[in-house]
Amino acid sequence: MNEVVLDVASIGFGVQSSTILLLAANDIIERPDYSVFVDLKRESIEVYDYIEYFKPYLRERGIEVQTYSTVDILDHVLNYETNDRTSGIPLWFIAPSTGKVTGLNRQCTFDFKIASVEKTIRQRLGQRQLKRHSIRVWQGISTDELGRCKALYTGKFRINHYPLIDIYANITAPGNRWVNYSRFNCIEAFKKAGLKTPPKSSCIFCPFHDILYWIHLRDTQPAEFELCCQLDEAIRNYKDLEYGPFYLLKWCIPLRDADLDKLAYKKFGNDAKFDFEGCNSGFCFV
């Protein structure tokens, strides 16, 4: 392995990646050389509000988060056909051969999120340095999401690093009571610090969202929910694609007409509302 010369935290301002910043700001873990938030312009209002809320806390403790933004992913999805059908989001459709629900290949994460983080690294170090060195890219994955940790080596120069798992595996936080950073304990860490809990982070219309997310969006952010309904209708019959029609909901039904409460009840029974804690992670935090 090449010498590690840079530590970069990939931040989405959801629960887990915000916990990395919280711990670094309080010197419970080491600090990354820099942190970057790749903004595809379509996070929920809750996320943008939380960024404004949390940044001063971090700034006071010497942590800045760089925002990197080159694309509005909504524009990209709406103009998918004229964009040579690249960087698609994982829309759902019924595969004609099997009659089963399946998803389009997810290219957006790599093309927009991972590539953007790598661009910030190239800007800092230059291609020549990258040939001889490794870069650790920190991702917010909690101990209850172990299965989401990918191979350590993920490119010519990028090594994945999971600080919340690392703390658990190595017990490297002396005196810190919350060594096991499960999602629950991440939230507890924010409460203990007297801070609001970070919201769910990801594109508002990501087809990977679960039913409880859609109910939450419908009930708390009607304008954004309406935007998702319009997008869902716009992508229904992407022309010149072999498959389709396409949907944002994995049940392959129109979002506007879906009885979301009934779908949630089928899945969770009466506890549906109480299960909503949101979130996921990796580069996309879904």
Ligand code: SF4
């Ligand atoms: S959150 Fe979903 S739609 Fe957005 S980049 Fe990631 S996978 Fe694609």
